[in-house]
Amino acid sequence: MNKPQIENEWDDMATQIQQLEQALQEIKQRLELVRQAQIDRTDFEIQQDELKAELGKTKNSQDRADLKAQIAQIQAQIETAEVEIESRLVSWHSFREPFWQIVRFGGLGILLGVLIKSCAG
Secondary structure (H helix, E strand, C coil), rough: CCCHHHHHHHHHHHHHHHHHHHHHHHHHHHHHHHHHHHHHHHHHHHHHHHHHHHHHHCCHHHHHHHHHHHHHHHHHHHHHHHHHHHHHHHHHHHHHHHHHHHHHHHHHHHHHHHHHHHHHC
């Protein structure tokens, strides 16, 4: 192997490692969005429960209509949060490429270790 070819291989590995780091960062961002959507959904559910309790106590038909409209609006927000959670969940498909890169580089690392050990000893 000549020196330029070895340097090119190292550059390729560095590029692929950078791509792995970027993919990991994207996964972390998606996880944070899912976490925030779950918090929002829980908050909306609490608000909805409070409004339902208030609806049970209210006798005025106009107030009841307003409360029902607010409950419907919160229900729509809960459904939106659930869709956000479902659309952002991490699936195997998003891990497929990074997984195989890890397997490849891990195998390459083991192979290099065995080669170096056999040459040294």
